[in-house]
Amino acid sequence: MSTLPAPHPKERRIIFGNVSEQNYAPDLETYLAHGGYNEAKKAFTMKPDEIIAEVKAANLRGRGGAAFPTGVKWGFIRRDDGKPHYLCVNGDESEPGTFKDGVILHQDPHQLLEGIIITCFALNIHLAYIYIRCEFTHAKAILEKAIEEAKVRGFLGKNIFGQGFDLDVYVHEGGGAYICGEETSLLESLEGKRPYPRIKPPYFPAVLGLYMSPTIVNNVETICHVKHILRLGSSEYAKMGTAGDGGTRIMCVSGDVMRPGTYELPVGAVTMGELIFDICGGLRPGRSLKAIIPGGSSSKVLRADEVFKIKKPGADGAMIEQETKLVDLVLDAGSVAAAGSMIGSAAVIVMDDSRNMVWALNNLNQFYAHESCGQCTPCREGVLWMSKVSTRMLAGRGHASDPKMLHTIADNIAGRTICAFGEAASWPTQSFTEKFAEEFATAAAQQ
Amino acid sequence: MTSTTAIQASQIPPALLEKIEEAITHYPVSRRSAALPLMHLWQNHFGFIDESGIEWIAAKLELQPIAILEIVTFYPWFRQTAPGKTIIRVCRTLSCAMAGSYELHDQICKATGIDSEQGHSHGMPTSPDGKFSVEFVECLASCGTAPVCMINNDLVEKVTSADIETIVAQHS
Structure with a gap:
């Protein structure tokens, strides 16, 4: 995994801020020198409900694929129900076209741990698992080293930050099955069973999750965003995005573009056309755009010449329907959904006219x-x-x-x-x- | 489940046993959760999981052997027979396929003496000399640097035809 190229002017690297730096090392000292664990410390000065309210107000949506509002998901947990609660971080990253979580897991593990600490404090969780796909063969050792470093410093384990709060984090490797990215399948896998997804209802593991206890399953990138919501404050964080879809989103672009890669962009800051023709350097010479898969292989394909009818607020505030071409499609969860597909895991696969x-x-x-x-x-x-x-x-x-x-x-x-x-x-x-x-x-x- | 080839359980070194005991402590609520971790440790050490391994892991976690067998057979990562010395996994899924991973896979199969028709389906055929196993796998989460493959535990990005020649020569 190589260092990211210099950011495009439209990018705003929050999650990828550290890994953008040349020679950024995944150890604790480097992370601390980059403002690491400041927000974890800050979290302990806040009330858990305040943290949850901040995440809600930030309009953070899950980055794993379903784009479910994270704060709402967290809100399903009743902190004081007397049951054990669990956090399972979904690092199974298997949706074809997606390649962002692996960067965090390998290159900035402490950022994830800090997000986990904040999340667990907010939701009264004392045991968390990071579920990673086993093809990330080096990630387990990297994460476990980071966990050990954090333990030695008193950031994990017993009485963390001297606040009387205990938290253990373990890394759990999958077995190379895509289905384990589905949250209830992940839980079955973590319980050592055949990872068959669970029958719904209950619809949310927050009701019945790991070991039949309330459990939050969040994507790696999602958990990292929590730190930055506390750092920036929910209103500044939300402002980066569009209504109901806050912050930045790491777009993974692959296929027929000159510069495939990951681009961390404020939500809704660019259109599909800008992403492909400006940020990714356009198509190969002499080629024209044929189709785009906008949010991982499961999202519905969009044809280059499609025109979508998308509702937007007009001058008087009332919603008006506007004809929008694919290249003018704004990249946020709402717009891509209005175009009949989904932002999903933000994995854009571009296909030119040479493709069958x-x-x-x-x-x-x-x-x-x-x-x-x-x-x-x-x-x-x-x-x-x-x-x-x-x-x-x-x-x-x-x-x-x-x-x-x-x-x-x-x-x-x-x-x-x-x-x-x-x-x-x-x-x-x-x-x-x-x-x-x-x-x-x-x-x-x-x- | 008895087999004359089932000998792994009689050859567990102390270091492996220590790692197994440690892994079980990660799951204070349910020992069964340690199934996958134990299978990983076992396969990393022995190269595959034989019948004695399945029975041993099951007994260790207070389960019936079927509870381990049914997950060994479910997950693509685990195998019940010995692989070749070097395992090459080539990504088959869309972004890599668009970047030529089928052609790379054919080239690897040819260079290692594996029937590529057999290789295009899922599974892990081994070369006649036992030096290579080649698997055509699903998305390896590195689509931006397609085509990619894994040589044993290491990811290789933007793989070219020349890279394949070097890799096969190095591991022959």
């Missing part, structure tokens, strides 16, 4: 076919069927009815499964076949 959409969808179908946990029949069977149908279309063995069949299979998965994997696996097929209908029809007719 049947090939691209088939690649994703094979991913979902491999990663379905197999618990629910519509998903277990459906994702394999979709993969087989797109494979045969690509091999010139398709039938004219295949695009419709693909769509029908997807329709019969989404909404019929225990977890959101059903939707995640169906949305690519539904959107690709709808938006590139001609290309799919041509491929189906080819023998």
Whole structure:
């Protein structure tokens, strides 16, 4: 993992502030020299409810994919219910296109630990697990070294910061399964069971989570933001973003752009066009834009020439509907949702006119076919069927009815499964076949 | 579950046992939670988990062997047979595929003597000389530096055809 290039003028590196520096080391002394643990100390001067109120007012939304308001999620925990509470930090980072949490885990582990301390104090949690994907083979040792350093300094363990508060943090490695990013699957995995997502309701692990106790599951980046909300104050933090979606968001751009990479941008500060053509240096010479997957492979694909009807406040404050091209689409959770997709994990995969959409969808179908946990029949069977149908279309063995069949299979998965994997696996097929209908029809007719 | 090849449990060195005992302390609420950590420690030491390993881990955590077997078989990371000396994992998913990971995978399979048709499906075929196992894996979370692969425990970014030649030569 290399150092990030100099920030683009539109960037505001808060989470990636430290790792932007040349030779920034993941040890405690370096972190302390960069203002480390100041906000953890500050948190103990505040009331837990004040911290929760700050996170709510900051409009922080989860950075793992669902963009759920973090403060609202925290609000489900009743601090004084007499039960043990747990925090599970989701560092399973497996959504295709996403590559931001690994940077924090490997290069700035203390920032995550500081976020964990603040979160645990606010929610009366004394045991936290950092669940990481095992393919991050060096991250466990890096995190455990950081935990040990923090313990020696009295920042973790018993009576942290001399405040009479105990907190233990452990690192837990997964086994290379995408499903474990789903929060209830993660909990089952952490309990040592087959990681089948849990039946809902209860909808939130904050009600019944790890070991059937109230549990908060938050993404790595989300937890890091908590420190900066306390540092900047909720109003300045919220101001960086748009209404209901505060702060910065780390965009991960991959695919057909000149400068792929991670870019930490104030939420809503740039449009899709600015991200691709300015910040990422545009496409390769002679190429034109064909499609964008805006928020990880599970989000619905957007076609380059699409025009969306998006509601915006007009001059008099009343909402008006405005026609918006893809390149003018503002990158915040609300706008991307209004365009019929989702900001998800902010993983933007760019495809130029050289790309075959049947090939691209088939690649994703094979991913979902491999990663379905197999618990629910519509998903277990459906994702394999979709993969087989797109494979045969690509091999010139398709039938004219295949695009419709693909769509029908997807329709019969989404909404019929225990977890959101059903939707995640169906949305690519539904959107690709709808938006590139001609290309799919041509491929189906080819023998 | 008995097998003549199931010998790992009789060869646990004290250092491994110490790590196992320590890992169990991370889960004060439920010993069962230590299943994955123990499987990792076991596989890191022995290279794979044999039947005796499954039975030993289960007994250690006060579980039936099926409780360990069902997760060994669930997770792609764990294996029940010995891999090649060097494990090469090539990312198969979209951003890497767009950057040429299928071609790289074919090249690696050819250079190591593995049937690439076998390799394009999931699984971890081993070269006839036992030097390499090659796995076509799903997204490794480094899409910005595609194509990527892992050589044993190390990530290699922006892999080129020339890199593959060097890597295979180095580990042959």
